[in-house]
Amino acid sequence: RALVEIDCGDGRGGVDPNGDLFVQIGTALGDRLEGVLTHAGHSYACRDVECIRQVAEQERSTAVSAAERLRSAGLTCETVSVGSTPTMRHAESLAGVTEMRPGVYMFGDLFQAEIQSCTREDIAVTVLASVIGRRIDENRILLDSGALALSKDRSTGVTSRDAGYGLVLDIDGRAAFGECVIDRVSQEHGIAISDVSLPFDELGVGVKVRVAPNHSCLTAAAYDRYYVVDGGREVVDTFDRVNGW
Amino acid sequence: RALVEIDCGDGRGGVDPNGDLFVQIGTALGDRLEGVLTHAGHSYACRDVECIRQVAEQERSTAVSAAERLRSAGLTCETVSVGSTPTMRHAESLAGVTEMRPGVYMFGDLFQAEIQSCTREDIAVTVLASVIGRRIDENRILLDSGALALSKDRSTGVTSRDAGYGLVLDIDGRAAFGECVIDRVSQEHGIAISDVSLPFDELGVGVKVRVAPNHSCLTAAAYDRYYVVDGGREVVDTFDRVNGW
Numbered sequence: 001r002a003l004v005e006i007d008c009g010d011g012r013g014g015v016d017p018n019g020d021l022f023v024q025i026g027t028a029l030g031d032r033l034e035g036v037l038t039h040a041g042h043s044y045a046c047r048d049v050e051c052i053r054q055v056a057e058q059e060r061s062t063a064v065s066a067a068e069r070l071r072s073a074g075l076t077c078e079t080v081s082v083g084s085t086p087t088m089r090h091a092e093s094l095a096g097v098t099e100m101r102p103g104v105y106m107f108g109d110l111f112q113a114e115i116q117s118c119t120r121e122d123i124a125v126t127v128l129a130s131v132i133g134r135r136i137d138e139n140r141i142l143l144d145s146g147a148l149a150l151s152k153d154r155s156t157g158v159t160s161r162d163a164g165y166g167l168v169l170d171i172d173g174r175a176a177f178g179e180c181v182i183d184r185v186s187q188e189h190g191i192a193i194s195d196v197s198l199p200f201d202e203l204g205v206g207v208k209v210r211v212a213p214n215h216s217c218l219t220a221a222a223y224d225r226y227y228v229v230d231g232g233r234e235v236v237d238t239f240d241r242v243n244g245w
Numbered sequence: 246r247a248l249v250e251i252d253c254g255d256g257r258g259g260v261d262p263n264g265d266l267f268v269q270i271g272t273a274l275g276d277r278l279e280g281v282l283t284h285a286g287h288s289y290a291c292r293d294v295e296c297i298r299q300v301a302e303q304e305r306s307t308a309v310s311a312a313e314r315l316r317s318a319g320l321t322c323e324t325v326s327v328g329s330t331p332t333m334r335h336a337e338s339l340a341g342v343t344e345m346r347p348g349v350y351m352f353g354d355l356f357q358a359e360i361q362s363c364t365r366e367d368i369a370v371t372v373l374a375s376v377i378g379r380r381i382d383e384n385r386i387l388l389d390s391g392a393l394a395l396s397k398d399r400s401t402g403v404t405s406r407d408a409g410y411g412l413v414l415d416i417d418g419r420a421a422f423g424e425c426v427i428d429r430v431s432q433e434h435g436i437a438i439s440d441v442s443l444p445f446d447e448l449g450v451g452v453k454v455r456v457a458p459n460h461s462c463l464t465a466a467a468y469d470r471y472y473v474v475d476g477g478r479e480v481v482d483t484f485d486r487v488n489g490w
Contacts, residue, residue: 142257147396152398152463189258218393218397
């Protein structure tokens with residue numbers, strides 16, 4: 001069973017739902033045709049909720065119209081699948097849609113907070129890091145979380161609140177150090193700076209902090225498991241990841 | 246046994262080799278003092294060989310002077326460790342140095358080629374990718390290599406030959422498609438464009454290509470093994486990686 005991918009405006013993959021090829025593929029699939037699939041990745045270019053709502057409606061209407069086109073050609077189209085986290089969050093109607101495939105919504109991240117898919121307080125995945133150096137006169141700390149631990153995703157670089165390579169929180173996940181961001185990374189190191197004077201008495205070498213990521217999908221993919229906490233510091237469970245291809 | 250890290254100008258980690266703290270740490274280590282270590286990461290900001298040579302000499306002289314300072318204080322300093330791939334490649338003298346720790350030099354990458362640590366033809370690690378979509382009228386292909394497969398490292402973005410998220414080569418590692426670069430990535434997808442008309446008759450869906458990375462260290466870290474070829478297409482060995490912390 002197969003879905004035919006259509007392009008609803010993102011310009012990444014999928015065929016033109018108004019072109020001849022689309023119906024030809026559906027016809028060629030015959031009994032294997034399950035439905036249509038699209039992904040409104042262009043919702044990530046939005047900077048306000050109204051824009052996301054418009055993209056969500058474009059995604060929905062394109063997918064539903066494409067499904068109708070297959071049905072009008074005498075083909076079955078059981079699945080009408082759409083998906084992106086911003087459109088999932090802000091769609092006003094999902095009429096005709098049978099499946100949604102948002103990904104990052106389950107964790108959120110700094111970029112999703114900037115485009116109002118969640119708040120910073122909602123972010124449910126962080127990287128546990130240790131202070132490994134301090135430059136008190138320069139108001140910065142060195143962490144053992146660099147490009148490997150965080151990824152080089154710089155999603156927030158295009159938003160009004162650029163969080164560098166990640167936002168440094170205290171061990172309990174609180175924004176206790178001001179707008180404290182990872183300003184520079186190398187493979188294993190991250191240099192964090194802040195818009196307030198850092199409390200160096202609380203940030204000795206070896207102290208653990210948490211770093212909220214720009215993009216949870218890419219950061220989480222660097223690890224083979226999640227250590228689950230439930231409001232405290234105790235690890236209450238371990239979830240394995242499925243990585244690789 | 247421990248090395249004392251000193252800062253030779255990179256401003257990332259390490260103590261000031263001319264400050265009091267440096268000798269205090271060496272003294273406190275006592276019998277555990279093995280030597281000094283530094284890393285001239287600022288060599289990556291160079292854009293020509295003369296600049297790299299100057300940074301290499303700064304790295305060497307800072308480390309050797311720091312070692313002498315420990316010895317003058319009656320301490321032993323057996324190891325004088327320096328390292329960065331550009332300075333390894335272009336250092337004119339390593340007098341007094343006992344160890345060099347270059348990393349990416351063993352593979353090279355597009356960024357190292359731009360700063361003359363290697364040539365593009367020297368790059369010894371590539372990502373095997375498949376064509377999964379084509380937009381012939383837009384002269385672009387879609388590959389199954391995106392941010393996960395390549396990393397979001399954009400090192401070449403500051404050089405004169407910006408290779409996007411990677412340079413697309415043919416299955417034999419040849420630059421057969423012009424300056425064909427991954428212009429845009431999402432988690433699993435990469436869109437490749439070129440400065441020449443792409444040979445779509447050779448680039449059908451399913452065709453395999455190779456992508457040279459911006460930064461081998463970060464790209465290679467996404468995988469748990471290397472498939473080794475030796476001038477041909479046959480895999481002659483598999484090397485496991487050590488990942489994680």
